[in-house]
Amino acid sequence: QKEVEQNSGPLSVPEGAIASLNCTYSDRGSQSFFWYRQYSGKSPELIMFIYSNGDKEDGRFTAQLNKASQYVSLLIRDSQPSDSATYLCAVNEGGNQFYFGTGTSLTVIP
Amino acid sequence: EPEVTQTPSHQVTQMGQEVILRCVPISNHLYFYWYRQILGQKVEFLVSFYNNEISEKSEIFDDQFSVERPDGSNFTLKIRSTKLEDSAMYFCASSKDRTNQPQHFGDGTRLSIL
Numbered sequence: 001q002k003e004v005e006q007n008s009g010p011l012s013v014p015e016g017a018i019a020s021l022n023c024t025y026s027d028r029g030s031q032s033f034f035w036y037r038q039y040s041g042k043s044p045e046l047i048m049f050i051y052s053n054g055d056k057e058d059g060r061f062t063a064q065l066n067k068a069s070q071y072v073s074l075l076i077r078d079s080q081p082s083d084s085a086t087y088l089c090a091v092n093e094g095g096n097q098f099y100f101g102t103g104t105s106l107t108v109i110p
Numbered sequence: 111e112p113e114v115t116q117t118p119s120h121q122v123t124q125m126g127q128e129v130i131l132r133c134v135p136i137s138n139h140l141y142f143y144w145y146r147q148i149l150g151q152k153v154e155f156l157v158s159f160y161n162n163e164i165s166e167k168s169e170i171f172d173d174q175f176s177v178e179r180p181d182g183s184n185f186t187l188k189i190r191s192t193k194l195e196d197s198a199m200y201f202c203a204s205s206k207d208r209t210n211q212p213q214h215f216g217d218g219t220r221l222s223i224l
Contacts, residue, residue, distance in 0.1 A: 031210055032210040034212060034213075036215075042217070042218075043199075043201055043215040043216060043217050043218045044153060044201070044215045045215070046212050046213075046214060046215075049212050051210075088152075088153065090153075092210045094210060095166055096141070096143075096158035096160070096165045096166035097155045097158065097166055097168065098143075098155060098213060099155070100152050100153040100154070100155075101152060102151070102152040103152065
């Protein structure tokens with residue numbers, strides 16, 4: 001059974017702070033990693049993806065991947081109230097299936 | 111920006127009836143997927159479709175379910191003889207040219223079984 005684990009939260013950060021979201025996965029052969037944002041009642045929206053160890057930055061978002069430790073994280077700098085959502089980690093092992101975590105609920109407090 | 115479109119946005123059906131959920135993937139995408147999300151739970155993979163055939167399916171995707179690409183644009187999920195536990199959000203997604211490419215999701219169909 002391939003597991004993707006996330007702390008369900010809720011995680012609360014003040015506006016302007018850095019939000020750090022973490023995800024661990026069980027399949028060591030996993031190859032690609034995705035972060036999605038999901039507002040309540042809406043569909044997942046792709047935020048970032050990462051394939052290689054290290055950091056990948058896109059605007060206020062940074063994805064970090066450590067395959068040896070089997071974790072991937074998402075940092076959100078200068079957090080805004082509009083960032084309040086559930087963040088989903090998804091992992092792909094090279095096949096057709098994406099495995100999603102249960103998501104971490106983030107609240108950014110104005 | 112191109113997007114995945116799904117219809118209807120909400121479907122209410124009596125238990126035991128058949129439903130068809132429709133999706134129009136992004137036009138230059140080659141891989142298509144269906145996921146479901148039961149309220150408060152995680153997104154679960156149902157099936158992937160490539161080159162007019164199922165490429166992978168999960169344990170959830172049993173004989174009750176089927177998928178079809180009836181023409182060049184639509185991608186459908188059929189659920190035969192619906193059960194109460196089929197109530198969920200159903201998301202269609204598509205990706206470009208490799209299985210590990212980012213998947214883009216439609217807005218979903220909320221299926222309510224009475």
